[in-house]
Amino acid sequence: KTQNIVDEIKNRVGDNPTYLTFDIDCLDPAFAPGTGTPVCGGLSTAQAIAILRLLGSINYVGMDIVEVSPAYDHANITSLAAATLGYEFLLLLRHKKIVDKCFQFGHH
Numbered sequence: 001k002t003q004n005i006v007d008e009i010k011n012r013v014g015d016n017p018t019y020l021t022f023d024i025d026c027l028d029p030a031f032a033p034g035t036g037t038p039v040c041g042g043l044s045t046a047q048a049i050a051i052l053r054l055l056g057s058i059n060y061v062g063m064d065i066v067e068v069s070p071a072y073d074h075a076n077i078t079s080l081a082a083a084t085l086g087y088e089f090l091l092l093l094r095h096k097k098i099v100d101k102c103f104q105f106g107h108h
Contacts, residue, residue, distance in 0.1 A: 002047060006054040013058055020055075020063040020089070022048075024082055032081050034073020045081045049088055056092045063089045 029038035031045045043051075065082045073079055 002050055002054070005051055009055060010058065015059055017061045018058050019061055020058075022052075022063065022065045022085055024065060024067045024078060027078075027081060032068075032078040034069050034071075034076075034078030035067045036069050036072070037067070045084065048081075048085060052085065052088050052092070056095065060089075060093065060096075 024032050025035040025037050025039060026042050027045060027048060028042035029035075029040060031042075032038070063086070065086055068078050068082045070079065
C-alpha cells in the first residue's frame, strides 16, 4: 500500500519542481488528535515518515505542514508529529545538498 501511494505521487509530479503540503489530518487521530478535522483510519506517523522518505528523489522546492491546531493538541502529540515530519523533510533536503546551496553560513 505504501509503495502504491509513493508510485502514484511520483507519476503525478515527475521531475517537476514540487512544493509539498502535508495536511496533518491525514494521520489517524491516535497519532494526531490536535486538528480541526480528525478522521479515523488515517496513516500512522511511522507510515507518513516512510512515505516521505520514499519520496526523497522528488525535486522539492519547499514544504509546509498544515491543519495543526494547538487548541486541540493537549498532550502535544500532533505538534511532535508535525515537527518530526518537518525534520524528516529537512533531512531529505540535506541529503540532496539543497541546504548547502541555499545557505552560505557566515556569508551575506
